[in-house]
Amino acid sequence: MFTRTRSRTTSGFRVKVFWFFFSKKNRFPERGFTLLEVIIALVITGLALAVLFQGGVAGLRTARIAGSYQVALSRARSRLAATCLPDTLHSLDQQGDDGGGYHWHTRVVALGSATARPPAALGITQRNPGATVSLYAVSVVVSWQGDGGSREVRLATDRLGPAAGGR
Numbered sequence: 001m002f003t004r005t006r007s008r009t010t011s012g013f014r015v016k017v018f019w020f021f022f023s024k025k026n027r028f029p030e031r032g033f034t035l036l037e038v039i040i041a042l043v044i045t046g047l048a049l050a051v052l053f054q055g056g057v058a059g060l061r062t063a064r065i066a067g068s069y070q071v072a073l074s075r076a077r078s079r080l081a082a083t084c085l086p087d088t089l090h091s092l093d094q095q096g097d098d099g100g101g102y103h104w105h106t107r108v109v110a111l112g113s114a115t116a117r118p119p120a121a122l123g124i125t126q127r128n129p130g131a132t133v134s135l136y137a138v139s140v141v142v143s144w145q146g147d148g149g150s151r152e153v154r155l156a157t158d159r160l161g162p163a164a165g166g167r
Contacts, residue, residue, distance in 0.1 A: 065146060072102060072142040072153040079104055079140045080155050089136055089161030102144045111135045113163050132163040 033041075075098055083089070083106050095105040113134045136159050143152035 061147065065151075068144060068146060068151065069153060071100070072144060072151075073155075075102055075104065076140045076142040076153050076155045079106055079142070080138065080157065083108060083138055083140065084157070084159050086161060089138075089159060091136070098142065100144075102142055105141045105143075107139050109137045111137055111158070133160050134163050135159075136161050 083092075090108065091110050092106065092108045094107075095103070098104050111134070113132055115132050137156070138159055139154065139156040141152055141154045143150060145151075
């Protein structure tokens, strides 16, 4: 290694520095990467890209499944709203194809009936003896075939409607 020596003339110092950096004998060892280092770097880069690609594909698959659930939930809510109209509520069991690969099944079951009477404090009990109403259990299932097999969305509620014997 070059050691700095004092020289009485500055030109001698310049010559020594010049020869240190530009002579072949004192030149640093060859710089650069070996073939093995380049191959290892490419393998590591390839593995990292493969992991990123798999993560992206999994994210797209999850987004597609979530979109299917959102469509099925929208269809189930629509079926539930149409079934729970107060004037048309009665016991039934229906199913059908909703298009786009979605299948629906609606079930309405009467749980019990009761007579609803207005409170005595209103003073209208003599004119209106009350109305008989039934409690209905309403359930809607929308199913479809997804990536991992059959999938479904199930909504259920209880509603008051006209007496079961009235229809």
